[in-house]
Amino acid sequence: xxxxxxxxxxxxxxxxxxxxxxxxxxxxxxxxxxxxxxxxxxxxxxxxxxxxxxxxxxxxxxxxxxxxxxxxxxxxxxxxxxxxxxxxxxxxxxxxxxxxxxxxxxxxxxxxxxxxxxxxxxxxxxxxxxxxxxxxxxxxxxxxxxxxxxxxxxxxxxxxxxxxxxxxxxxxxxxxxxxxxxxxxxxxxxxxxxxxxxxxxxxxxxxxxxxxxxxxxxxxxxxxxxxxxxxxxxxxxxxxxxxxxxxxxxxxxxxxxxxxxxxxxxxxxxxxxxxxxxxxxxxxxxxxxxxxxxxxxxxxxxxxxxxxxxxxxxxxxxxxxxxxxxxxxxxxxxxxxxxxxxxxxxxxxxxxxxxxxxxxxxxxxxxxxxxxxxxxxxxxxxxxxxxxxxxxxxxxxxxxxxxxxxxxxxxxxxxxxxxxxxxxxxxxxxxxxxxxxxxxxxxxxxxxxxxxxxxxxxxxxxxxxxxxxxxxxxxxxxxxxxxxxxxxxxxxxxxxxxxxxxxxxxxxxxxxxxxxxxxxxxxxxxxxxxxxxxxxxxxxxxxxxxxxxxxxxxxx
Numbered sequence: 001x002x003x004x005x006x007x008x009x010x011x012x013x014x015x016x017x018x019x020x021x022x023x024x025x026x027x028x029x030x031x032x033x034x035x036x037x038x039x040x041x042x043x044x045x046x047x048x049x050x051x052x053x054x055x056x057x058x059x060x061x062x063x064x065x066x067x068x069x070x071x072x073x074x075x076x077x078x079x080x081x082x083x084x085x086x087x088x089x090x091x092x093x094x095x096x097x098x099x100x101x102x103x104x105x106x107x108x109x110x111x112x113x114x115x116x117x118x119x120x121x122x123x124x125x126x127x128x129x130x131x132x133x134x135x136x137x138x139x140x141x142x143x144x145x146x147x148x149x150x151x152x153x154x155x156x157x158x159x160x161x162x163x164x165x166x167x168x169x170x171x172x173x174x175x176x177x178x179x180x181x182x183x184x185x186x187x188x189x190x191x192x193x194x195x196x197x198x199x200x201x202x203x204x205x206x207x208x209x210x211x212x213x214x215x216x217x218x219x220x221x222x223x224x225x226x227x228x229x230x231x232x233x234x235x236x237x238x239x240x241x242x243x244x245x246x247x248x249x250x251x252x253x254x255x256x257x258x259x260x261x262x263x264x265x266x267x268x269x270x271x272x273x274x275x276x277x278x279x280x281x282x283x284x285x286x287x288x289x290x291x292x293x294x295x296x297x298x299x300x301x302x303x304x305x306x307x308x309x310x311x312x313x314x315x316x317x318x319x320x321x322x323x324x325x326x327x328x329x330x331x332x333x334x335x336x337x338x339x340x341x342x343x344x345x346x347x348x349x350x351x352x353x354x355x356x357x358x359x360x361x362x363x364x365x366x367x368x369x370x371x372x373x374x375x376x377x378x379x380x381x382x383x384x385x386x387x388x389x390x391x392x393x394x395x396x397x398x399x400x401x402x403x404x405x406x407x408x409x410x411x412x413x414x415x416x417x418x419x420x421x422x423x424x425x426x427x428x429x430x431x432x433x434x435x436x437x438x439x440x441x442x443x444x445x446x447x448x449x450x451x452x453x454x455x456x457x458x459x460x461x462x463x464x465x466x467x468x469x470x471x472x473x474x475x476x477x478x479x480x481x482x483x484x485x486x487x488x489x490x491x492x493x494x495x496x497x498x499x500x501x502x503x504x505x506x507x508x509x510x511x512x513x514x515x516x517x518x519x520x521x522x523x524x525x526x527x528x529x530x531x532x533x534x535x536x537x538x539x540x541x542x543x544x545x546x547x548x549x550x551x552x553x554x555x556x
Contacts, residue, residue, distance in 0.1 A: 011118035015108045015125040016101060022133035023097025025386045029394060030093040030139075035402030037089070037432040040140040042400065042443055044070065045092045046432045051082030053435075055416045060437045062444045065452045068231055073175025074143045089432065092141030099149050100138060104129060106152035111346050113159050114305050115297070115353075123349035130278045131341050133386075136398035146176040147338045154184060155311075155342065159304045161207060167218045174222030179334050185219045186314035188212040191307075234451040236327040245509050247447040252507040254447065256326070270326075272319055273337030275344055283355075284347030290354040297354055308343050315339040327448060400429060403543075408433040410539045410546065411486070421463055421478070422488035423502070424544065439463060439482055442504040461510045467493070468517045472528040472555060479549045486538075487529075487547040494530055496521040531555075 030036055037046075047063045050056050057063035067075070081091040104125045111121035137144040150173050157166040174181045191208050193200045242248045242256060249258040256270045266274055275281050291297060291305075318335035326332070386393040394401075402408060404426055411420065411434035420430055421439040428443035430436055438444075440459040447453045459482070466478035467489070478484065492498055496518060499505055505514045529552075536551035 008112060008118045008121075011122040012105070012108050015104050015122050018126055018129040019097065019100035019104050019133070022129060022386065023100055025393070026133070026139055026397065027093060027097060029390060029399065033401060035405060035408060035429075035433045037400050037402075037429065038092070038140045039136060039398035039400055039443075040142045040144075041089065041092050042428060042432050043446075044140075044142040045078070045088050046435075048075070048078040048082065048088035049435055051079050052087060053416070056435055057431070057437055058417055061452070061455060062431075062437070062441075065233060065449070066444075068233060069449075071143050071176050071178060072225070073172065074146065076175075077146075095141050096139050096145060099145055100129065100132065102149035103132075103152045106149065106156045107342070107345075110152065110156040110159065111349065113156075114302050114308075114346060115300060115350055116302070117300065117353065120349050120353045123352055124346040127278060127281055127348055128341060128345040131275045131281065131345065134277055134393075134396045136396070139397045139399075143177045144338075147173075147180060150176060151180060151338060151342065155307065158187075158211070159302075159307060161211075163211060163214065166211065167214055170215055170218045171222050174219065174226075178223055178226055179330050180338065181219050181223060182318050182329070183311075183314050183335055183339060185215060186317055187307075187311055188215045190310045190314055231449070232451075233449040236448055237450055237453075239326050241450065242326060245447060246507045246511060247509060249507065251503050253442065253445065253504060256331075267333065269331045269333050270323070271333055272316075272340065273333040275341050280352070281344050281348045283351040284344040286351045287347040290351050294354045294357070296357050297350065301350075308347060311339055312343050402426075402429050402433045404541060406541050407488070407539065407544055407546065410434075411436045414485070418485040419483055420486045420488055421482070421484045421549075423463060423467065423493070423499075423505075424488055424490050425502075426544070427488065439484060442502075445504075447509075457508075457510055460505075460508075461513050464499075464505075464510075464513050464517055467529055468520065468527045470520075470525055470528050472531065472552075475529055476553045476555075479553055484549045486549055487552070489529070489533075489545050489547065490543060491545060494521060494527055 030038075044066060047057060047066050050063070078088045078091060082088060086094075107128055108121045108125045111124040112118065115121070132138045132148060138148060139145070150169060154166065154169040154173065157169060170181060170184055173184060188208075188211055192202055192212055194203045245252070247253040248256040254269055255267070259267065266276060287308075291301065315336045318329070319332045322329040322332035322335055329335075407426070408430070411418070411430060414436070416436070419437050419439060420427070427438050427441040430438050430441075440456055440463060445453065445456040445460070462478055462481070466475040467487075469475060475487075479487075490498075498521070499514045499518050502514075505511065508514075529547075532552055532555050533545060533547065535555065536547045537545050538548045538551075539546035
């Protein structure tokens with residue numbers, strides 16, 4: 001079947017409509033208010049604002065950490081955007097629609113090779129788009145967003161036997177999301193084997209060996225800088241350290257241990273991160289049965305269908321390897337979370353097509369019509385979801401809307417080198433909305449590299465102890481120690497249950513400090529900071545109070 005005839009062009013155009021639709025609606029929501037930021041973008045992209053203004057985030061521990069762990073290609077992409085005059089935060093909101101269009105184009109052509117029926121390829125891309133747009137990775141504009149177009153291109157060029165382009169894509173993968181290079185190499189390795197006469201044996205096709213050997217060389221070269229790079233933040237945390245930290249248990253900063261094993265398939269850190277939406281993506285589990293029973297499909301499916309189980313096997317092997325040495329190869333779920341979306345999308349599309357064909361030929365066509373109507377209604381509901389339920393759509397995509405605009409305006413009007421200390425939830429939004437540095441925030445306190453996290457943890461402990469001390473000298477010493485310019489508090493910060501309402505504080509390695517402080521508050525031991533609120537407040541809203549640190553240091 002020719003790849004581009006009238007029918008395939010029509011369904012390719014139809015396939016591009018969903019990413020365009022979801023992309024436009026997402027962009028509309030993202031630009032509809034002045035203070036909107038995607039959750040992960042707060043961690044990984046805001047620091048690129050320094051490409052626009054080099055005076056921002058100077059000598060900032062958080063900035064230094066996140067830029068040190070950012071992949072090279074990813075940093076270069078936003079640097080180039082900044083040189084063209086596009087703000088990194090704006091570019092992160094715009095780029096997802098283009099990434100999705102590229103992904104859809106490649107995945108459509110890949111699906112068409114697996115099963116040369118344009119409608120099936122359309123279904124594959126539709127299911128994939130629904131899944132990636134109702135999640136938080138593509139829309140984030142972070143390295144995870146670039147996985148989809150790069151990996152879709154890799155699969156397409158691999159089955160097309162386009163050696164040079166395949167090698168280029170492997171290199172790009174290493175520059176944007178290096179973890180998946182291991183899956184790519186393992187996939188090339190598995191493709192050297194075939195199942196014949198009830199046992200595996202090496203294939204005779206020399207082309208696969210060429211792909212494997214050159215792919216190995218490119219992978220080695222692109223990953224070598226990461227292996228040789230000596231980070232100022234040292235090595236990642238060990239399994240023994242993780243087991244001792246509440247941060248890695250239920251309600252902790254990263255939920256890795258302690259959850260019900262039944263949820264393992266769906267967890268994205270220690271689990272495989274299987275997709276849950278749209279629900280009919282789970283029809284993919286019926287693919288082996290369908291291929292066995294459907295002569296209609298058996299005669300049409302390309303032999304490259306084997307790449308689906310090869311990719312699944314490669315991903316699971318890397319998942320197991322990463323589980324044995326947690327975080328040495330990053331989170332295990334990163335090796336299955338993305339690849340499962342591709343495998344299950346195309347598999348479920350084939351199953352749906354087989355069901356439609358079965359109803360059409362065996363059950364007198366009327367069942368086929370009813371099933372088609374059901375699918376169309378279900379798809380229509382999913383399409384209407386973002387347009388008519390924006391709150392749910394924003395929550396699924398993990399957007400954060402700033403609700404303290406006066407505070408953001410206030411800090412943004414201050415010098416670019418100020419440092420703000422606060423235990424309030426909105427602290428995590430200040431670098432994005434005010435472009436100013438913060439002493440500590442749970443959003444940026446990732447317990448992955450002990451050298452970094454220990455510093456963040458110490459800052460949190462120092463802040464809690466000083467803010468709730470009955471001796472004003474303690475808060476004054478804190479201000480001098482870290483060079484704090486402003487303290488931001490909530491009017492209720494001295495209530496006895498205030499700290500207990502912060503789950504990230506309770507489920508942290510310094511929860512004993514939280515419990516001791518709470519005990520003092522229950523005994524009506526008011527913090528000394530309450531004595532200077534009226535004297536040193538420089539900005540007050542209904543929910544927040546900003547205190548001038550210099551004013552506090554001058555009080556006796």
